[in-house]
Amino acid sequence: MQDMKDKEIEINFRNVLRTPVRWFGIIYPYFIAAFVFIGLIYIHKLDIIHTNETPPVLKDTTEVIEDLTPVKGEVSVGIDLVTIKKPSEKQIQKGEELYIANCAVCHGEQGNGDGPGGIALQPKPRNYHESEGWKNGNSFSQIFKTLQEGIPKTGMTSYDFLSVEDRLDIIHYMKTITPELPGVTESEIKDMDQTYSLSAGRKVPSQIPVSMAVVKLADESKSDKDNVKKIIEHIKNNPNEPGYDIFNTIAVNKMKAVSTLLKSQIWRGGANEFLNFVITNRQSGFKPDIMLLSKDDLSILYNYLSGLIKVNQTI
Structure with missing residues (x-):
């Protein structure tokens, strides 16, 4: 009889080993007991737990950032078209400096498309020595177009921030390291001049420091309010x-209207x-009833308001 009980116990133990769920049933009470024990210890030690009292490190905002320098607007001198076909040594030297600063990082110093900045780019930077695959073409005017506009969905951005x-000087230098590039023709220069107004010069806008602009805007705002x-x-x-009567009747907000x-x-x-201006500007300070004014009343109101503006300019 005792042998039968021992055998049953052995069989039950084997069933437990074969069924992971039964293992969980055995260890579950011990898990709960351990969890409760740890919780009691945590509660007991709450009085000695402190928050981090180290003050936060704040970013230094006292750093002085250099503002823009004032620049007076002007019209720059146009390009001498002769220099496009026959660049000077000075132009080529300047082009080299600009190429190294802006282009070599991707296209490589010799234009092989092996610059370190182009390793992760897809598609890869252009190898100037290969005649095939140029998106805009490899003629002088086509390269200028690429520098002007860039190539969408590639690493080739627009360089229109350069003068x-x-x-032009960058292209002149490119031709010295890539003699395979075709020469520029007279008709090509003429087309470039018509497209980009090279010989006409360009307007250089005025530039003022941000601090000066803020003051100017504040002064203008104060002047408008006055x-x-x-x-x-x-x-x-x-x-x-x-x-007077028409304006007071038709203006829902006189300050806003003026x-x-x-x-x-x-x-x-x-x-x-x-009338069209007031209708299209719903926040103009006038009531929609302005559309119901007779032609004569509208004319009187217009002349009245025009006179007010003139008074403002002369007082």
């Missing part, structure tokens, strides 16, 4: 002027232009 002279107040004061002091008109020249072409 026209600089881009002008609005001046006109509103004029309206209050002159209730007998023609158009401010909107001061900021634009579009409406000053006549009564119809004025």
